[in-house]
Amino acid sequence: MHDHLVLRRDQRPAISFRIGMGSLVVLAAALAGTLALLAVGVGSGDYPLSPIDVVAAIVGQGDERHQFVVWTLRLPRLLSAVLVGAAFAVSGAIFQSLTRNPLVAPDIIGINGGASVAAVAVIVLGGPSALIAPAAFVGGLVAAIAVYLLAWRGGVGRMRIVLIGIGVAALTTAGVDYLLTRGEIVEVQRATIWLVGSLYGSGWSDVGLMAGTLAVLLPATFLLARGLNMLQLGDDAAAGLGVQTERTRLALLLVGVGLAAVSVTVAGPIGFVAFIAPHLARRLARASGSGIIPAAAAIGALLLILADIVARRIIDPAEIPVGILTVLLGAPYFLWLLARTSRSGGGL
């Protein structure tokens, strides 16, 4: 098939891989863009550095202040943006395929909200910060299970999951608000900044947490991706093709929640990246199915690093949390898509 790149070895053990050309091109372009923005981001800021200074600082030469700016302030933050953006995007792609609904994303159906409640509870109640990530995962999982039980069972209408998800998201918002009224002012302020979604103050431990999470969950996604494609055809068709539907769906659910929850831990519940990146990938690559996941990940990385650089610079010398920017960009698109879907009778 001419629109796919096929890598094949016919001798035993026979090996073959296939990726859509569209997805490949989008992946390459988004990766190139991300690298370019990384380069721009390291050099720009309140304290501009020339490319030569940046290179010198990266290899540990030159001015110590430069090294501090590059190694302690900018690189971990930029890398966090890349990894968080990619993780949100993959999570969004999984949930959109799993629910067969392009309006679904972990932030929209309350999974980020569930993670937030748990994380804020740990922050406000003065728990150890090592507990935030596991708590966020459990919170996200509880929200996902709630949505699943209320909406997914029996394969009911595809708009139902969005509506129930929005309800669950509202509940989690109420939970967060309640916790904020209970906390000490200092912790509440810290939690509030985190809740908007910000990469401010991201350190190497955040990069490490994200990288470790992705190192486990991206290969898992890759292994589950073909099953995900089959599930899109409906449970009966997937089962007929030899997919263990319940087990595959549960595994994908855990991976999707894991990616979203750890991202929320690092950067707060940043909105709409998970929602938009898979859309852009499908549109640009003119493809559907799990083949777009790598491209979606790269686009997510690109979007978040771009948003963070803009958020840092837009009202110089102050900065706005990146989460506000992504919502400003994402919400209109979501509403447009929602309006279009409603007009066509929810048939998407």
Add this chain to the structure above:
Amino acid sequence: MSARTPGVGLRSDHLTLAYDGVPIVKDLTLAIPEHRITALVGPNACGKSTLLRGLSRLLRPRGGAVYLDGREIHRAPTREVAVKLGLLPQAPSVPEGLTVQDLVGRGRYPHQAWFRQWSAEDEAAVERALQLTNTVALRERAVDELSGGQRQRAWIAMALAQETPIMLLDEPTTYLDLAHQIEVLDLLHELNEREGRTIVIVLHDLNQAARYAHHLVAMRDGRIQVIGRPADVVTEAMVRSVFGVESRVMPDPVTGTPMVIARARAERADSVEAVRQ
């Protein structure tokens, strides 16, 4: 799957299937003839689609068992079943924008693994399925933009690409207009003739079942009422007992197979007769 397909046996033994504890198929024993087209017919809610789900391991038996190739189907690894038995469910869903050739390619899933995503056999099987179903010209088109008949051909192509000796189809002609119904049934007939695939098909239309099937299984209330060659078993008495309809049965002027012409529902037919007398 060129030339003759190897025979693989499919049978149920005292099979009971239930939804939410309510038995739909009751103590049903049935052997599907190899290399033949078997049609499951019966009134709504008689259990024919449920039986098909049971035969294709989608529904776990409440009692009894289904055997594929002599092995209990629910104990066999689902991937191994999927290379012997293909299924076209009643209302499969299709992602927006998925092309025909990608849909057909998904039929290769049971033959693949994460490190063997697209072998030469996969490619050949997809080409063959597209040709057999006459969908080569549609290969680049999005499935959700096709007409009902074209879409059904694409789905059958996907089931074909799975290259299973047995194919089960749940009402593949429902929602299609007459021309597309004939198109789909002719295609299945041809597949059976040319490749010797065993086909089990749930059909609504008794005349179409009588015309296309070698073997007819008529069900009512979860049990087999009548079973055999259409020419032998389609009678006025059978139509009355299975469907509760008074009818005349005469040879189909085109094929010579039995043709049923309904007169009235059985009770009403009685009253009509009574009035006449």
